[in-house]
Amino acid sequence: MADTNLHKFLLITMPVVGVVGFVGNFIVCVTICCTRTLHNVTNLTLLNLAIADLLVSTLVPLNLLYTVTNDVETNDLQCGADITFQYSTAWVFLFFLNSSTSHSVLCLTLVCFEQFIGISRPLKYPTYFTRRKITAMLITVWSTPLIAYLPRTILMTKLCHKDICLCLTQEPLYSAVETLMLLLLPTAAIIWMYFRIILTLKRGARNLEVQGIQGPARELHHARRKVTGILIVLITAFLIFVIPGAVWYLVSTLFYPVFSGDVETNIWHSLALLSLLNSSINPVLYAFKYDVLRKAFKAMVCRCYGWRSSLNQIGPLI
Template sequence: CDIKISVLQSETELCFPQLLNMSCKKHTRPYTETMIIYIVFSSISLLTASLNLLVIISISHFRQLHTPTNLLLLSLAVADFLVGLFVMPFQILLTEPCWFLGDLVCVLFYFLPFITVYASVVNMVLISVDRYVAICDPLRYPTKITQKRVQVFILLCWIYAVFCNFMILYDNLKQLGRYNSCYGKCVITINGAVDMVLFFILPITAIIILYMRVFVVAVSQARAMRSHIAAVTLQCSVTVTAKKSEMKAARTLGVLVAVFLMCYCPSYCVSLSNYDIMIGSSSTVVVIFLTYLNSCLNPVIYAFFYPWFRKSVKLIVTLEILQPNSCEANVL
């Protein structure tokens, strides 16, 4: 099934009056609705870029945060930062009733959004694998999940996202404007079945299975700790604290994945229904807004669940990170 994305038309004015019958018809959006869309998208864009930049600086600067799990969060923050900095502002152009930037820009415009979306999906899978190993095989976690291995997987994640994005949009690049029925449209087509399987069904299935396993093991560990709490020695208490820390991280990242699913499911449900996405319509704006809102919510989740993020932000905002040896500061 192919998904077509086009500019909304209405029987009002022409996008290119000089082209007469070759021009698409232009739908005029109410001024109030237009201003709301501009203000909301601009505000969310600025907030998304700012919050994710704080995450990137925090994990990159402070040595204590250089852990395999945080490297995965850093990769996710980079994808979210690109969404806030580039994707959301340009998305405002697609809310306009006509497309004036040509066929090449139309296709290239979709590269960055698709890359960031695909990279985010794969990052979520990697985060789930990380928590699975940490909870279900804690003794071998330090040897299985090392920083170098995580860095390699992150690199492969982004390469995979770029490659798949190129393959999905290749037909649109090969013959520019082949899906436009008139001038003033930005229409691309992708293989909806391939996109659905590779970047929704398979990743979501893997994430759900991994987290179900993590939940079962976490519950059994919690029961075991409660039953032996009276006989805990100093050494065991350290182990218990470590296990509690791992399970807390699993819960936090579980919330992260749940929010991700809630934000991305509507767009894939639209794709699954084989409904043509009309850019410029109110329903499309809502679906796109929910998808990109995930990039803004991720750092908010960190702020609520991760004390290290709140401490890091305080050091960044107060410019204490400019002090010598600030990278060695205790933020845990």
């Protein structure tokens, strides 16, 4: 590998960020599972997001470690069984890595959808989130990336055994559809839903002010400002951590190879670090900014000292 300093930096940074993300998401999972009053639809969506980010926090550092320890220069004279095995394994590893990243984005979309229905269409909330529909949503979120990435993974591993050079190529149309359906469209949907939530809260506050009801109107204005702040952080996080990887994945498959091998490898590892950072900050953005979950965590940690926290209300993230 050409850029030794960069890879030393990544080898140090990725495990640290991965551990932080793993611990943060693990805490969210344990808190929700161990606190009975948190067993509702809102926290179920947060639990699935935490599980998806837990997988990303584990797989991204492992992928870097595998890449570094199995780095080889491939050409027509080196197509041996060991190299074929390495690239076949790399495609399998890439399958789980891409799937877990897409799981994180789709679970985040489900979190936003639950909040969107609860705030924008509260009367229809019980019909949207019956037990059967929730089960169907979760199955869809977790199975879609696996179904989308599995055929190409099987094809590429078979090609690796026939011709190592074929193993290094990707189908541009297939990659474009993957990026659009599993990354870009969910991102657009998340941003649209948050804008709709802001408009709904603003409209509700104005209606109350017209009726002369000031207290609830101020609460709605406060909620709108809080959601606006979350939206700004959300868009910024996606623009920094998620969108560059999606765009580069699309560009690199449409115009492969874009740069020399070492440069592309460095770009991929840097974008993987951004994806890892996204999964590491999600517990802060979507879980511990949620007052009830934060109080539940404090109560769980401090229970051995006899401290109790009242968890009488389970509400939306705002």
